[in-house]
Amino acid sequence: MRNRTDAELMKLVLGKHHPALEELYDRYAKLVYSFALKSLKEEQAAREIVQLVFTRLWTTEKGYDASKGGFVNWIITVTRNITIDYLRKKRRLEQVVRIEPREWEHSFVSDAPDPESVVSRKWIGEQIHEAYVHLSESQIQLIDMMYWQGYSLSEIANQTNEPLGTIKSRLHQCLKILRKHLTSLREG
Numbered sequence: 001m002r003n004r005t006d007a008e009l010m011k012l013v014l015g016k017h018h019p020a021l022e023e024l025y026d027r028y029a030k031l032v033y034s035f036a037l038k039s040l041k042e043e044q045a046a047r048e049i050v051q052l053v054f055t056r057l058w059t060t061e062k063g064y065d066a067s068k069g070g071f072v073n074w075i076i077t078v079t080r081n082i083t084i085d086y087l088r089k090k091r092r093l094e095q096v097v098r099i100e101p102r103e104w105e106h107s108f109v110s111d112a113p114d115p116e117s118v119v120s121r122k123w124i125g126e127q128i129h130e131a132y133v134h135l136s137e138s139q140i141q142l143i144d145m146m147y148w149q150g151y152s153l154s155e156i157a158n159q160t161n162e163p164l165g166t167i168k169s170r171l172h173q174c175l176k177i178l179r180k181h182l183t184s185l186r187e188g
Contacts, residue, residue: 006071010064013057025054031072032079039083045090052082092150131181139174142167 001009001023012020029050036049056078057063064074132140145151145159153171157164 007064007066010057010071014061014063016058021054021058024057028072028075029054032075035076035079036083039080040087045086049079049083049086052086053079056082088152095150131178134177134181135174139170139177142170143174146171 001019004012004020004023006024006027009020009024013024032050032053033046036046037043040046040049053075057075064071068074135143141160142156145156146153151159153167154164157167160167
């Protein structure tokens with residue numbers, strides 16, 4: 001295996017030849033790890049990226065095309081893309097407020113609800129509902145996709161078949177409307 005080129009090894013990997021993957025791992029694991037560590041600054045996360053990259057090499061059906069450039073550039077691009085996906089997923093998870101099931105149940109399904117919290121929750125819900133009245137259907141959909149479903153702006157643009165600039169502009173206008181309305185409710 002050691003005397004084979006990266007392209008030859010990758011063709012063997014596409015045929016599910018384990019020794020070819022092992023040879024690519026021996027050649028490039030340190031490079032992938034270094035790139036991931038530099039990007040993420042966490043050893044454990046960098047090790048996860050290495051696993052994800054070589055799992056992708058094993059499971060890919062398209063693979064590396066030598067006519068489009070060097071293998072090292074290709075594997076770094078794969079590493080970069082996986083690292084970006086990893087960071088996005090991590091950011092989404094960090095934004096989620098985790099509540100244990102019993103805490104959730106205790107907070108919202110209490111035997112003796114605190115009247116002040118019930119009124120407060122109802123009032124906040126009404127404020128948000130009133131603010132949504134000032135938004136168009138496409139703005140509500142954008143807020144839902146971005147903040148509640150966790151899509152990025154470019155993913156939303158692809159799904160809605162609209163230019164990214166249009167999505168960014170719509171988000172800016174939407175946040176401006178919500179800020180104006182919610183601030184006036186708070187002050188008034």
